[in-house]
Amino acid sequence: MALKTASTNGMWMTEECKRSFMEMKWKKVHRYIVFKIEEKFKKVTVDKVGSAGESYHDLAASLPEDDCRYAVFDFDYVTVDNCRMSKLFLITWSPEASRIREKMMYAMSKSGLRRVLEGIHYELQATDPTEMGFDKIQDRTK
Numbered sequence: 230m231a232l233k234t235a236s237t238n239g240m241w242m243t244e245e246c247k248r249s250f251m252e253m254k255w256k257k258v259h260r261y262i263v264f265k266i267e268e269k270f271k272k273v274t275v276d277k278v279g280s281a282g283e284s285y286h287d288l289a290a291s292l293p294e295d296d297c298r299y300a301v302f303d304f305d306y307v308t309v310d311n312c313r314m315s316k317l318f319l320i321t322w323s324p325e326a327s328r329i330r331e332k333m334m335y336a337m338s339k340s341g342l343r344r345v346l347e348g349i350h351y352e353l354q355a356t357d358p359t360e361m362g363f364d365k366i367q368d369r370t371k
Contacts, residue, residue: 240338241272242345249275250346253303254317257281261288264299264342266334273299273342285363295326297335299342301349304366316350316370319343325356 246264253259261279266272276298277291285302292298300320307313321339323332343349351369355361 239271240266240341241270242342243272243274245275246273247345249278250301253301254348257303257315259303260284261300261302263288263291264301265296266331266338268331268334273338285366289358289361292322292324294324297324297327297331298322299335299339301346302366304370306367306370314370317348318366318369319346319349319352320361321352321354322361323354323356 246262249259249262253262258281259278260281260283262275263277263279264273265276267274279287279291285304288300288302292300300322302318302320303315304318305313305315319339319342321335323335343352353361353365353369
């Protein structure tokens, strides 16, 4: 069964997307989830799931050089007060080499995806790896 997002382009989000996100958010079994849009079927699906032991660098390496993706990353850190914290990042990956139509489709669908994935703390948009370096993630949580 799929949930229809509230986006204007009519994309559907599969139950697997929502289930994987909830497992990451509440059970902490995933470090990241990469989502892709299947244009032919007008739906958002899970492309890859990173286990709890994987890192941000594993996420960055899993993104294609010429296709757009969404990714949610669970960033764990310790504050200056020595408190353990966790923040969820939504990353929109739109590399320069991807098609214009694909970039537009991802841009139009992002707000609908964000509404379904409740609990995202920060957003990041990147067109090349330097725009989504680990330092950018760390800076956002300060």
